[in-house]
Amino acid sequence: MKNMKDVWILRIGHRPERDQRVTTHVGLTGRALGAGGMYLASDDKGVKKSIEDVAGRWGGDFKVENNVSWKKVIRDWKEAGGKVVHLTMYGISVTDAMPEIQECEKVLVVVGAEKVPGDMYGLADYNVSVTTQPHSEISSLAIFMDHLFEGKTLDLDFEGAEIKVIPTECGKRFES
Protein backbone atom coordinates (compact mmCIF):
# COMPACT_ATOMS: atom_id res chain seq x y z
CA MET A 1 0.00 0.00 0.00
CA LYS A 2 1.66 3.22 -1.07
CA ASN A 3 0.39 6.40 0.52
CA MET A 4 1.87 9.80 0.12
CA LYS A 5 1.58 10.52 3.81
CA ASP A 6 2.49 8.78 7.04
CA VAL A 7 -0.67 9.01 9.14
CA TRP A 8 -1.26 7.38 12.52
CA ILE A 9 -4.17 7.61 14.91
CA LEU A 10 -3.73 8.33 18.62
CA ARG A 11 -6.76 7.23 20.62
CA ILE A 12 -6.99 8.90 24.03
CA GLY A 13 -9.57 8.66 26.80
CA HIS A 14 -10.50 5.05 25.96
CA ARG A 15 -12.26 3.27 28.85
CA PRO A 16 -11.85 -0.51 28.46
CA GLU A 17 -15.18 -1.22 30.10
CA ARG A 18 -17.29 0.80 27.70
CA ASP A 19 -15.42 2.12 24.66
CA GLN A 20 -14.28 -1.10 23.03
CA ARG A 21 -16.65 -1.04 20.14
CA VAL A 22 -16.22 2.65 19.33
CA THR A 23 -12.42 2.41 19.59
CA THR A 24 -12.44 -0.64 17.33
CA HIS A 25 -14.46 1.37 14.79
CA VAL A 26 -11.94 4.23 15.13
CA GLY A 27 -9.05 1.88 14.38
CA LEU A 28 -10.78 0.16 11.46
CA THR A 29 -11.83 3.50 9.99
CA GLY A 30 -8.25 4.72 10.18
CA ARG A 31 -7.01 1.53 8.55
CA ALA A 32 -9.61 1.55 5.75
CA LEU A 33 -8.79 5.15 4.88
CA GLY A 34 -5.02 4.92 4.82
CA ALA A 35 -3.59 5.23 8.33
CA GLY A 36 -0.57 3.09 9.18
CA GLY A 37 -1.66 2.24 12.69
CA MET A 38 -3.16 3.34 15.96
CA TYR A 39 -1.60 4.17 19.31
CA LEU A 40 -3.97 3.27 22.12
CA ALA A 41 -3.40 5.32 25.26
CA SER A 42 -5.01 2.71 27.49
CA ASP A 43 -4.42 -0.93 28.27
CA ASP A 44 -6.87 -2.95 26.18
CA LYS A 45 -5.39 -6.00 24.51
CA GLY A 46 -8.87 -7.03 23.32
CA VAL A 47 -9.19 -3.98 21.09
CA LYS A 48 -5.67 -4.47 19.73
CA LYS A 49 -6.45 -8.10 18.96
CA SER A 50 -9.79 -7.49 17.29
CA ILE A 51 -8.42 -4.77 15.01
CA GLU A 52 -5.29 -6.74 14.14
CA ASP A 53 -7.39 -9.87 13.44
CA VAL A 54 -9.37 -7.91 10.86
CA ALA A 55 -6.17 -6.44 9.43
CA GLY A 56 -4.71 -9.95 9.19
CA ARG A 57 -7.59 -11.23 7.07
CA TRP A 58 -8.16 -8.11 4.99
CA GLY A 59 -4.53 -7.29 4.26
CA GLY A 60 -2.06 -4.48 4.76
CA ASP A 61 0.06 -4.02 7.84
CA PHE A 62 -2.03 -1.84 10.15
CA LYS A 63 -0.75 -2.08 13.71
CA VAL A 64 -2.13 -1.18 17.12
CA GLU A 65 0.31 -0.16 19.84
CA ASN A 66 -1.37 -0.89 23.14
CA ASN A 67 -0.99 1.09 26.37
CA VAL A 68 1.17 3.96 25.16
CA SER A 69 1.82 7.20 27.03
CA TRP A 70 -0.07 9.73 24.92
CA LYS A 71 2.21 12.61 25.85
CA LYS A 72 5.28 10.62 24.88
CA VAL A 73 3.74 9.63 21.54
CA ILE A 74 3.01 13.29 20.81
CA ARG A 75 6.52 14.38 21.86
CA ASP A 76 8.20 11.65 19.76
CA TRP A 77 5.98 12.42 16.78
CA LYS A 78 6.88 16.10 16.90
CA GLU A 79 10.57 15.34 17.35
CA ALA A 80 10.43 13.21 14.20
CA GLY A 81 9.09 16.23 12.30
CA GLY A 82 5.42 15.24 12.35
CA LYS A 83 2.39 17.41 13.02
CA VAL A 84 -0.36 16.69 15.53
CA VAL A 85 -4.01 17.20 14.60
CA HIS A 86 -6.55 16.95 17.40
CA LEU A 87 -10.11 16.36 16.24
CA THR A 88 -12.49 18.32 18.44
CA MET A 89 -15.82 19.99 17.84
CA TYR A 90 -14.32 23.20 19.27
CA GLY A 91 -11.52 23.55 16.72
CA ILE A 92 -11.29 25.43 13.45
CA SER A 93 -13.18 23.92 10.56
CA VAL A 94 -11.66 21.01 8.67
CA THR A 95 -12.17 22.90 5.42
CA ASP A 96 -10.22 25.92 6.66
CA ALA A 97 -7.46 23.88 8.30
CA MET A 98 -6.91 21.36 5.52
CA PRO A 99 -4.72 23.28 3.04
CA GLU A 100 -2.01 23.76 5.68
CA ILE A 101 -2.35 20.22 7.08
CA GLN A 102 -2.03 18.76 3.60
CA GLU A 103 1.49 20.16 3.41
CA CYS A 104 2.54 17.82 6.25
CA GLU A 105 3.99 14.45 5.30
CA LYS A 106 3.60 12.97 8.78
CA VAL A 107 0.30 13.48 10.58
CA LEU A 108 -0.80 12.15 13.97
CA VAL A 109 -4.58 12.33 14.31
CA VAL A 110 -5.70 12.49 17.93
CA VAL A 111 -9.17 11.06 18.52
CA GLY A 112 -10.57 11.59 22.01
CA ALA A 113 -13.42 9.87 23.78
CA GLU A 114 -15.93 11.89 25.77
CA LYS A 115 -13.50 13.64 28.12
CA VAL A 116 -10.26 15.05 26.75
CA PRO A 117 -7.54 16.40 29.08
CA GLY A 118 -7.35 20.18 28.84
CA ASP A 119 -3.67 20.21 27.89
CA MET A 120 -4.42 18.30 24.67
CA TYR A 121 -5.57 21.54 23.04
CA GLY A 122 -2.22 23.21 23.67
CA LEU A 123 -0.16 20.19 22.61
CA ALA A 124 -1.87 19.93 19.22
CA ASP A 125 -0.50 21.79 16.22
CA TYR A 126 -4.07 21.97 14.94
CA ASN A 127 -7.39 21.63 16.75
CA VAL A 128 -9.80 20.73 13.97
CA SER A 129 -13.57 20.39 13.95
CA VAL A 130 -15.67 18.35 11.58
CA THR A 131 -18.86 20.39 11.93
CA THR A 132 -19.39 22.22 15.24
CA GLN A 133 -22.12 19.77 16.22
CA PRO A 134 -21.97 16.78 18.56
CA HIS A 135 -21.93 13.53 16.59
CA SER A 136 -19.18 10.89 16.67
CA GLU A 137 -15.41 10.69 16.80
CA ILE A 138 -15.73 7.92 14.19
CA SER A 139 -17.47 10.17 11.66
CA SER A 140 -15.05 13.03 12.38
CA LEU A 141 -12.09 10.76 11.72
CA ALA A 142 -13.67 9.38 8.54
CA ILE A 143 -14.32 12.80 7.05
CA PHE A 144 -10.93 14.12 8.15
CA MET A 145 -9.10 11.20 6.49
CA ASP A 146 -11.19 11.45 3.32
CA HIS A 147 -10.41 15.16 3.01
CA LEU A 148 -6.74 14.69 3.91
CA PHE A 149 -6.27 12.14 1.13
CA GLU A 150 -8.76 13.90 -1.18
CA GLY A 151 -10.78 10.74 -1.67
CA LYS A 152 -7.80 8.78 -2.95
CA THR A 153 -7.92 6.25 -0.10
CA LEU A 154 -11.53 5.24 -0.79
CA ASP A 155 -10.32 2.40 -2.98
CA LEU A 156 -7.08 1.28 -1.42
CA ASP A 157 -5.69 -2.11 -2.29
CA PHE A 158 -4.47 -4.03 0.77
CA GLU A 159 -1.58 -6.38 0.14
CA GLY A 160 -1.73 -9.95 1.36
CA ALA A 161 -5.51 -9.98 1.86
CA GLU A 162 -7.09 -13.40 2.44
CA ILE A 163 -10.45 -11.98 1.46
CA LYS A 164 -11.49 -9.25 -0.93
CA VAL A 165 -14.86 -7.79 -1.89
CA ILE A 166 -15.80 -7.46 -5.53
CA PRO A 167 -18.11 -4.42 -5.75
CA THR A 168 -21.50 -5.38 -7.12
CA GLU A 169 -24.89 -3.78 -7.65
CA CYS A 170 -26.87 -6.33 -5.68
CA GLY A 171 -25.80 -9.01 -3.20
CA LYS A 172 -22.35 -10.06 -2.04
CA ARG A 173 -19.32 -11.10 -4.04
CA PHE A 174 -15.99 -12.15 -2.59
CA GLU A 175 -12.63 -13.26 -3.79
CA SER A 176 -10.62 -15.40 -1.37
Place this chain on the structure above:
Amino acid sequence: MKNMKDVWILRIGHRPERDQRVTTHVGLTGRALGAGGMYLASDDKGVKKSIEDVAGRWGGDFKVENNVSWKKVIRDWKEAGGKVVHLTMYGISVTDAMPEIQECEKVLVVVGAEKVPGDMYGLADYNVSVTTQPHSEISSLAIFMDHLFEGKTLDLDFEGAEIKVIPTECGKRFES
Protein backbone atom coordinates in the same frame (compact mmCIF):
# COMPACT_ATOMS: atom_id res chain seq x y z
CA MET B 1 -32.09 24.81 7.98
CA LYS B 2 -32.44 24.82 4.23
CA ASN B 3 -31.08 21.83 2.39
CA MET B 4 -31.51 21.05 -1.23
CA LYS B 5 -32.37 17.45 -0.54
CA ASP B 6 -34.71 15.57 1.74
CA VAL B 7 -32.52 12.90 3.34
CA TRP B 8 -33.55 10.50 6.11
CA ILE B 9 -31.69 7.64 7.72
CA LEU B 10 -33.23 4.18 8.16
CA ARG B 11 -31.42 2.22 10.85
CA ILE B 12 -32.01 -1.54 10.61
CA GLY B 13 -30.71 -4.46 12.65
CA HIS B 14 -30.39 -2.39 15.85
CA ARG B 15 -30.21 -4.57 18.99
CA PRO B 16 -31.31 -2.54 22.03
CA GLU B 17 -29.02 -4.45 24.36
CA ARG B 18 -25.80 -3.69 22.52
CA ASP B 19 -26.14 -1.15 19.70
CA GLN B 20 -27.36 1.91 21.58
CA ARG B 21 -24.17 3.87 21.39
CA VAL B 22 -23.43 3.10 17.74
CA THR B 23 -27.03 3.85 16.71
CA THR B 24 -26.91 7.13 18.63
CA HIS B 25 -23.74 8.03 16.72
CA VAL B 26 -25.49 7.10 13.46
CA GLY B 27 -28.40 9.42 14.26
CA LEU B 28 -26.20 12.31 15.39
CA THR B 29 -23.96 11.94 12.35
CA GLY B 30 -27.00 12.07 10.09
CA ARG B 31 -28.28 15.14 11.91
CA ALA B 32 -24.94 17.00 11.87
CA LEU B 33 -24.54 16.41 8.14
CA GLY B 34 -28.00 17.43 7.00
CA ALA B 35 -30.47 14.55 7.40
CA GLY B 36 -33.99 15.42 8.50
CA GLY B 37 -34.44 12.45 10.80
CA MET B 38 -33.94 8.77 11.44
CA TYR B 39 -36.35 5.84 11.28
CA LEU B 40 -35.39 3.22 13.84
CA ALA B 41 -36.55 -0.28 12.89
CA SER B 42 -36.46 -1.49 16.47
CA ASP B 43 -38.11 -0.48 19.74
CA ASP B 44 -35.62 1.64 21.66
CA LYS B 45 -37.08 4.76 23.24
CA GLY B 46 -33.73 5.43 24.99
CA VAL B 47 -31.96 6.01 21.68
CA LYS B 48 -34.79 8.21 20.41
CA LYS B 49 -34.66 10.25 23.61
CA SER B 50 -30.90 10.69 23.69
CA ILE B 51 -30.72 11.84 20.07
CA GLU B 52 -33.70 14.17 20.41
CA ASP B 53 -32.29 15.62 23.64
CA VAL B 54 -29.12 16.60 21.77
CA ALA B 55 -31.19 17.96 18.89
CA GLY B 56 -33.24 20.00 21.37
CA ARG B 57 -30.18 21.73 22.80
CA TRP B 58 -28.20 22.10 19.57
CA GLY B 59 -31.06 23.22 17.34
CA GLY B 60 -32.83 22.17 14.18
CA ASP B 61 -35.71 19.75 14.07
CA PHE B 62 -34.14 16.33 13.65
CA LYS B 63 -36.61 13.60 14.59
CA VAL B 64 -36.33 9.92 15.42
CA GLU B 65 -39.27 7.67 14.58
CA ASN B 66 -39.08 4.69 16.91
CA ASN B 67 -40.09 1.11 16.14
CA VAL B 68 -40.97 1.45 12.44
CA SER B 69 -41.47 -1.41 10.01
CA TRP B 70 -38.43 -1.08 7.76
CA LYS B 71 -40.16 -2.60 4.75
CA LYS B 72 -43.07 -0.20 5.10
CA VAL B 73 -40.72 2.80 5.38
CA ILE B 74 -38.97 1.72 2.19
CA ARG B 75 -42.26 1.14 0.37
CA ASP B 76 -43.68 4.52 1.46
CA TRP B 77 -40.45 6.30 0.58
CA LYS B 78 -40.47 4.84 -2.92
CA GLU B 79 -44.16 5.63 -3.40
CA ALA B 80 -43.40 9.24 -2.53
CA GLY B 81 -40.83 9.31 -5.34
CA GLY B 82 -37.73 8.85 -3.18
CA LYS B 83 -34.73 6.63 -3.78
CA VAL B 84 -33.28 4.11 -1.36
CA VAL B 85 -29.53 3.87 -0.86
CA HIS B 86 -28.25 0.95 1.19
CA LEU B 87 -24.75 1.39 2.58
CA THR B 88 -22.90 -1.92 2.43
CA MET B 89 -19.29 -2.86 1.93
CA TYR B 90 -20.42 -5.14 -0.92
CA GLY B 91 -21.98 -2.41 -3.07
CA ILE B 92 -20.62 -0.29 -5.88
CA SER B 93 -18.24 2.46 -4.87
CA VAL B 94 -19.63 5.69 -3.48
CA THR B 95 -17.60 7.62 -6.04
CA ASP B 96 -19.11 5.69 -8.95
CA ALA B 97 -22.66 5.75 -7.57
CA MET B 98 -22.76 9.39 -6.49
CA PRO B 99 -23.44 11.26 -9.75
CA GLU B 100 -26.72 9.36 -10.26
CA ILE B 101 -27.72 9.56 -6.57
CA GLN B 102 -27.13 13.30 -6.57
CA GLU B 103 -29.93 13.68 -9.08
CA CYS B 104 -32.42 12.42 -6.46
CA GLU B 105 -34.17 15.02 -4.32
CA LYS B 106 -35.36 12.51 -1.73
CA VAL B 107 -32.89 9.96 -0.43
CA LEU B 108 -33.39 7.31 2.24
CA VAL B 109 -30.02 6.06 3.52
CA VAL B 110 -30.23 2.56 4.98
CA VAL B 111 -27.62 1.85 7.65
CA GLY B 112 -27.44 -1.73 8.83
CA ALA B 113 -25.88 -3.22 11.93
CA GLU B 114 -23.82 -6.40 11.71
CA LYS B 115 -26.44 -8.65 10.11
CA VAL B 116 -28.58 -7.30 7.29
CA PRO B 117 -31.56 -9.28 5.92
CA GLY B 118 -30.78 -10.64 2.46
CA ASP B 119 -33.79 -8.96 0.83
CA MET B 120 -32.42 -5.50 1.68
CA TYR B 121 -30.05 -5.73 -1.29
CA GLY B 122 -32.92 -6.22 -3.71
CA LEU B 123 -35.13 -3.53 -2.15
CA ALA B 124 -32.45 -0.83 -2.44
CA ASP B 125 -32.22 1.32 -5.54
CA TYR B 126 -28.49 1.53 -4.88
CA ASN B 127 -26.19 -0.67 -2.81
CA VAL B 128 -23.23 1.60 -2.13
CA SER B 129 -19.87 0.88 -0.51
CA VAL B 130 -17.61 3.35 1.22
CA THR B 131 -14.37 1.45 0.67
CA THR B 132 -14.61 -2.34 0.36
CA GLN B 133 -13.04 -2.79 3.78
CA PRO B 134 -14.69 -3.53 7.12
CA HIS B 135 -14.78 -0.41 9.31
CA SER B 136 -17.92 1.26 10.68
CA GLU B 137 -21.43 2.10 9.57
CA ILE B 138 -20.86 5.49 11.25
CA SER B 139 -17.90 6.35 9.04
CA SER B 140 -19.68 5.05 5.94
CA LEU B 141 -22.66 7.29 6.66
CA ALA B 142 -20.43 10.29 7.37
CA ILE B 143 -18.53 9.99 4.10
CA PHE B 144 -21.69 9.25 2.13
CA MET B 145 -23.44 12.36 3.50
CA ASP B 146 -20.39 14.54 2.95
CA HIS B 147 -20.13 13.42 -0.68
CA LEU B 148 -23.88 13.68 -1.25
CA PHE B 149 -23.93 17.31 -0.11
CA GLU B 150 -20.46 18.01 -1.54
CA GLY B 151 -19.16 19.31 1.78
CA LYS B 152 -21.89 21.96 2.02
CA THR B 153 -23.34 20.51 5.23
CA LEU B 154 -20.05 20.70 7.14
CA ASP B 155 -21.04 24.11 8.47
CA LEU B 156 -24.80 23.97 8.83
CA ASP B 157 -26.52 26.49 11.03
CA PHE B 158 -29.15 24.91 13.30
CA GLU B 159 -32.09 27.13 14.13
CA GLY B 160 -33.19 27.56 17.73
CA ALA B 161 -29.94 26.26 19.24
CA GLU B 162 -29.50 26.83 22.97
CA ILE B 163 -25.79 26.30 22.58
CA LYS B 164 -23.38 27.01 19.77
CA VAL B 165 -19.64 26.44 19.35
CA ILE B 166 -17.43 29.28 18.16
CA PRO B 167 -14.56 27.66 16.25
CA THR B 168 -11.23 28.49 17.81
CA GLU B 169 -7.59 27.49 17.40
CA CYS B 170 -7.08 26.39 20.99
CA GLY B 171 -9.51 25.60 23.80
CA LYS B 172 -13.30 25.82 23.90
CA ARG B 173 -15.59 28.71 23.09
CA PHE B 174 -19.38 28.65 23.34
CA GLU B 175 -22.27 30.94 22.70
CA SER B 176 -25.43 30.20 24.67
